[in-house]
Amino acid sequence: MSAFLARNRLIVLAYAGMVVLLLVTALFSPGFLSVSNMRSTVVLAAFVGIVALGQTLVIIGGGIDLSVPWVLNSAAIVMALLCGGQDMPLLWVMPLLLAGGGLIGLVNGIGVAHFGVPPIIMTLATNVILQGLILVLTGGSPTPSAPALIQFLSVGRIAGFPVIALIWIALTAAATLLLSKAAFGRHLYALGTSATVAEFSGVPTARTTILTYVISGLTAAFAGMLLTGYSGQAYLGMGDAYLFTSIAAVAIGGASILGGSGHYLGTVAGAMVLTILTGLLPALNLSSGALLVVYGAVILITVSIGSETFAGLGTRMRRG
Amino acid sequence: MSIAERPVEDKMSKPGSDWRGRLLDRAPFLVACLMLALIVGIYGSLQSGVFSLDELNLDTAAAMTLMLAATGQTIVLLRGGIDLSIGGMISLGTVIAATRFTDDPATVALWVLVILGLGLVIGALNGLLISLLKLQPFLVTLATWSILNGAAMMILPTDGGSVPGWWVGFASAQLLGLTSPVWMLLALLVFWAWFRATRVGIAIQATGSNEKSAFLSGVSITRVNVVTYGLSGLFAAGAALYLTTQTGAGSPTIGKDYILPSVAAAVIGGVSLFGGRGHLAGTLIGAFVLTLIGNLVFVMHVSSYWQPVASGVILLLSVLASSVAEKAARGRVQ
Numbered sequence: 001m002s003a004f005l006a007r008n009r010l011i012v013l014a015y016a017g018m019v020v021l022l023l024v025t026a027l028f029s030p031g032f033l034s035v036s037n038m039r040s041t042v043v044l045a046a047f048v049g050i051v052a053l054g055q056t057l058v059i060i061g062g063g064i065d066l067s068v069p070w071v072l073n074s075a076a077i078v079m080a081l082l083c084g085g086q087d088m089p090l091l092w093v094m095p096l097l098l099a100g101g102g103l104i105g106l107v108n109g110i111g112v113a114h115f116g117v118p119p120i121i122m123t124l125a126t127n128v129i130l131q132g133l134i135l136v137l138t139g140g141s142p143t144p145s146a147p148a149l150i151q152f153l154s155v156g157r158i159a160g161f162p163v164i165a166l167i168w169i170a171l172t173a174a175a176t177l178l179l180s181k182a183a184f185g186r187h188l189y190a191l192g193t194s195a196t197v198a199e200f201s202g203v204p205t206a207r208t209t210i211l212t213y214v215i216s217g218l219t220a221a222f223a224g225m226l227l228t229g230y231s232g233q234a235y236l237g238m239g240d241a242y243l244f245t246s247i248a249a250v251a252i253g254g255a256s257i258l259g260g261s262g263h264y265l266g267t268v269a270g271a272m273v274l275t276i277l278t279g280l281l282p283a284l285n286l287s288s289g290a291l292l293v294v295y296g297a298v299i300l301i302t303v304s305i306g307s308e309t310f311a312g313l314g315t316r317m318r319r320g
Numbered sequence: 321m322s323i324a325e326r327p328v329e330d331k332m333s334k335p336g337s338d339w340r341g342r343l344l345d346r347a348p349f350l351v352a353c354l355m356l357a358l359i360v361g362i363y364g365s366l367q368s369g370v371f372s373l374d375e376l377n378l379d380t381a382a383a384m385t386l387m388l389a390a391t392g393q394t395i396v397l398l399r400g401g402i403d404l405s406i407g408g409m410i411s412l413g414t415v416i417a418a419t420r421f422t423d424d425p426a427t428v429a430l431w432v433l434v435i436l437g438l439g440l441v442i443g444a445l446n447g448l449l450i451s452l453l454k455l456q457p458f459l460v461t462l463a464t465w466s467i468l469n470g471a472a473m474m475i476l477p478t479d480g481g482s483v484p485g486w487w488v489g490f491a492s493a494q495l496l497g498l499t500s501p502v503w504m505l506l507a508l509l510v511f512w513a514w515f516r517a518t519r520v521g522i523a524i525q526a527t528g529s530n531e532k533s534a535f536l537s538g539v540s541i542t543r544v545n546v547v548t549y550g551l552s553g554l555f556a557a558g559a560a561l562y563l564t565t566q567t568g569a570g571s572p573t574i575g576k577d578y579i580l581p582s583v584a585a586a587v588i589g590g591v592s593l594f595g596g597r598g599h600l601a602g603t604l605i606g607a608f609v610l611t612l613i614g615n616l617v618f619v620m621h622v623s624s625y626w627q628p629v630a631s632g633v634i635l636l637l638s639v640l641a642s643s644v645a646e647k648a649a650r651g652r653v654q
Contacts, residue, residue, distance in 0.1 A: 064458070066580070116643045117636070118593040120402070124580050125632040125639075132629030139623070247462065257456045289473025289572070296466030300449070303459045 010254025010262075010306050014269035017252075017302070021276050029283035039162055041275055043155070046168040047230070049271035050223040051242045052249040053175055054105075054216025056267045059250050060179075061209055062192040062259025063119035065216045067108060068246055069239035070130035071101050075224035076234035077134055079150070080143040087149040094225060101221025102214045104130065109210030123213075135236070142235060146228045154229035164226060171219075175264040184208065192259030245274055248295065252302045273298065347645035348590030349602045351638055355588070356605050359612050366619045377499040381491050383611040384501040385410075385563045386581055387604055391508055392443075392555030393582040394603045399548040400528040400595025401457035405446055406556035406582060408468025409439050410575030413560020415472045418481025418570025428487065436557045442468065443553020447545035461549075465579070472572040481570040490565045504562075505604065512600035520547050529596030584631070585610055588638045609634060 026033045051068055058065045075097045082096075083089045104126055111122040156163045179185040187208045190198040199205050223242070228234045249270035255262020277298065281291045343350075364370035389406055396403045413435045420431045442464065449460050493500045515521045520543075527534040527544045535541055559578065564570065587593065588609055589602025610631055617627045 111636070115640060116647075117639050120583065121587055121593065121635060121639050124584065125636045127632075128628040128635075129632035132625055132627065132632065135625035136623050136629070140625070244462070244466065251459055251462075257459050287474060287477065289470040289477065292466045292470030292473065294470075296463040296468075296470065299459065299463040299466070303455055303463070304453050 008254075008263070008266075011266035011269065013305060014253050014266050014273065014302070018269045018272050018276065021273060021280070025276055025280045025283065028280065032279060032283065037279070039165075041272075041279055042165050042168075043162050043230070044278070045271045045275035046162075046164045047223055047227055048242065048245045048249055048274060049168055049268055050171060050219050050226070052246040052267045052271055053171055053264060054212070054219035055246040056175070056250050056253070056255060056262065056264045057179075057188065057212040058119075058216050059247075059255050059257060060192045060259055060262050061188050061212045062195065063112060063209065063212065064247070064257070065105075065108065065123050065213060065220075066120060066243060067104060067123040067127040067130065068216065068220045069243045070127045070134065071104050071217055071220040072224035072227070072239035072242055073234075073236065074130050074134050075101055075221035076228040076238060077138060077143055077236070079225050080146060080228055080234040081138075083144070083147045083150075085144045085147055087147045090147050090149050097221050097225060098218055101217035101219075101224075103217070105214035105217025106210060108217070109213035112213065113206040113209040138236070140236065143233060145233045146231075150225055150229035151232070152229070154226040164230075167226075172264060172268055179263055184211065188212065189260055192261070194260075244295075245271075248299055249274055251299055254302075254306055256306065344645050344648050346590075348592075348638065348642035349599060349605075351641045351645075352589045352602055352605045352609065355634065355638065356609050356612070359609060359616060363612060363616050363619065366616075373497050377494075377502055379608065379611060379615070380501040380505050381499060381566070382614075383607050384491075384504060385559050385566065386578060386585060386610065387505065387508065387607045388555050388559035388562055389578045390582040390585040390603045390607050391512075391600060392552035392559075394586045394589075394591055394598060394600055395524065395548055395555075396457070396552045397583070397586050397591050397593060398528045398595060398598055399524050399544065400531070401450070401545075401548065402583065402593075403443075403446070403461045403549060403552045403556075404458065404579050405442070405461040405464040405468060406552060406559070407575035407577075407579040408465040408472065409442060409553055409556035410560045410563065410578055411472040411572050412468045412475070412575075413439065413557045414564050414567070414574060415476040415481065415570035415572055417483055417561060417564045419476055421483045421487065421564075423484045423486075425486075428484065432561060435561060436554060439553040439555075439557025439560075440550050441553070443556070444546045444550035446553065447547070447549035448542070450549070451542040451545045457549075469572070469575065472575070476570050476572055479569060479571040479573075483564050483568055488565055488568050491562075501562075508604065509601065516600075520544070524548055525596055527595075581610060581631075584635050587642075588635060590638075590642060592642070606638075 022033070031037060051072065055065055055068065078100070079093055079097055082093045108119075108123050108126055111117040112119050152163060153167070154164050158166065179188070187198070187203045190201065190203050191205050191208050195205055220239075220242075224239065227238060231238070249267050250262065251257065252270035252273050253262060253266030253268070255266060274295070277294055278291060281294065360370065369375060389410065392406060393403055416435055416438075417431065421428050446457075446461055446464055449455060450457050491499065491501055495503065516525070523534065523539045523544050524547065526537070527539055527541060531541065534544075560575075563574065567574075585606035586598065586603045587606070589598070589604070589606035591598025591603055613630045613634065614624075614627050617624055617630065
């Protein structure tokens with residue numbers, strides 16, 4: 001148990017931070033811990049969490065995915081256009097758009113792994129290209145409303161549990177298995193720690209890199225469709241906030257932006273922390289500007305705790 | 321392939337063959353020049369009066385905000401870092417200007433100094449945090465971007481405010497037929513010619529090519545980081561002030577439109593994301609390329625929504641070109 005704590009110090013800290021934040025919020029707004037409020041907090045966190053799943057894998061591998069906003073937005077818009085408010089088309093539209101998201105990820109991954117394009121530039125380029133194509137496609141006009149089935153997935157409940165929370169739990173379990181038990185996970189940590197060493201140790205580095213971007217494309221597209229269900233319609237710009245929050249959730253969850261460390265379980269706590277903060281500020285009567293200031297401060301504090309300087313300080317204190 | 325190996329390689333190779341190495345070294349910059357020539361050529365064939373001083377004045381005025389932001393970003397990229405916080409600084413600068421400027425030139429001068437000072441200090445703080453806490457520039461500047469953007473929203477929640485009329489007139493002021501943005505462009509080039517040869521300029525580039533050997537040669541990495549990010553903040557503040565002459569108002573959200581384009585302009589101009597390699601002239605050409613794509617889309621009578629598609633494709637093409645050139649250069653050394 002203590003070995004687990006030592007190895008996953010930052011993840012444990014992220015959860016501790018989450019609990020403290022919950023208690024503090026409850027102090028300022030007594031209704032915060034109510035079942036209905038916790039339910040809506042988890043639902044909102046799930047969107048961040050699902051987008052951040054792919055982002056976590058990409059970052060552990062030493063990359064970054066800036067194409068998340070418009071992969072998400074494209075999936076949302078195209079789903080609404082193809083379904084036209086009907087349920088039946090979803091049966092083929094959903095797999096099609098998941099494949100589309102995966103395809104964008106494939107392009108990102110091939111550019112990074114085979115052509116040596118820096119991830120920031122590669123994913124930035126696919127992001128603006130998608131943005132332009134969607135704007136050309138829609139002409140900037142609004143799209144039809146979301147089909148009822150997708151609304152059920154994002155706001156519906158099964159036995160009192162939000163469906164999306166169940167989806168999130170299932171995805172968390174899958175990601176944990178992938179990172180902790182599968183060969184892919186071992187390859188990914190090796191790749192993120194040192195691409196050269198991994199390459200010479202026989203890790204399929206190119207395939208592993210590409211797979212992280214494909215998964216990121218998949219999760220972003222999936223989140224886009226669910227988010228359309230949540231807001232009732234798709235609109236331009238709905239993905240913009242998720243670039244910042246997906247990276248912030250990974251950073252707060254204890255992953256190093258240099259790659260090689262971190263876990264999706266930490267990102268889950270990071271997504272919760274960001275969402276609880278959103279709920280805390282209205283209780284304190286603070287503006288959305290103040291929320292951004294708090295977001296920035298929280299990121300600075302958490303990454304400082306994870307930095308070498310502080311880790312060294314901790315070791316010295318334990319020894320001394 | 322390190323820069324130190326190059327002269328040895330050149331001496332060893334047959335005389336007359338080193339021009340190829342030098343050409344490959346400058347390939348990304350030459351590709352950017354070619355791209356700009358091509359865009360100007362197409363633009364000129366579709367629209368009359370493109371090859372005139374008026375057009376130069378107009379396009380430079382449109383590109384100057386990006387150029388100022390990208391100048392700071394270029395210094396950071398040469399150091400091997402990245403600065404996302406310039407988005408927050410630009411927003412903050414415009415809202416302070418739009419809420420504090422009055423008709424009185426003395427008041428304006430005071431606030432101009434405050435805004436520039438703020439940019440310098442906040443940028444230096446970024447550099448200090450990166451050095452002292454051994455943090456990644458991406459995360460530190462992502463956090464400070466959020467903080468600065470939040471501060472801007474607290475000062476002015478929505479677009480608005482105003483700046484005096486004479487301030488807005490700055491960009492159309494002329495000297496010898498050239499408007500002030502064109503003179504600023506020349507000033508940037510002069511600044512660069514001077515700065516890259518100064519002690520600190522050399523230290524920044526050396527640290528960007530190889531941090532360890534720069535440190536071992538006695539360069540203070542902390543000082544390099546403070547100066548690098550301080551300058552980036554200063555140029556972002558300058559971009560904010562210039563932007564208010566174009567918009568005449570403040571906006572708490574406008575800065576984010578310059579974060580990634582500033583990186584893109586530098587990369588299109590041949591500045592390496594891995595540090596140490598690149599030139600401000602390339603970045604300025606990259607900024608012109610990104611700005612002129614907008615004009616081109618306009619005169620071609622297609623939807624303006626094609627503009628981001630075109631800039632994305634150009635960004636990819638130029639980065640692929642430089643990666644091919646880099647591979648070829650590496651192959652020659654080996």
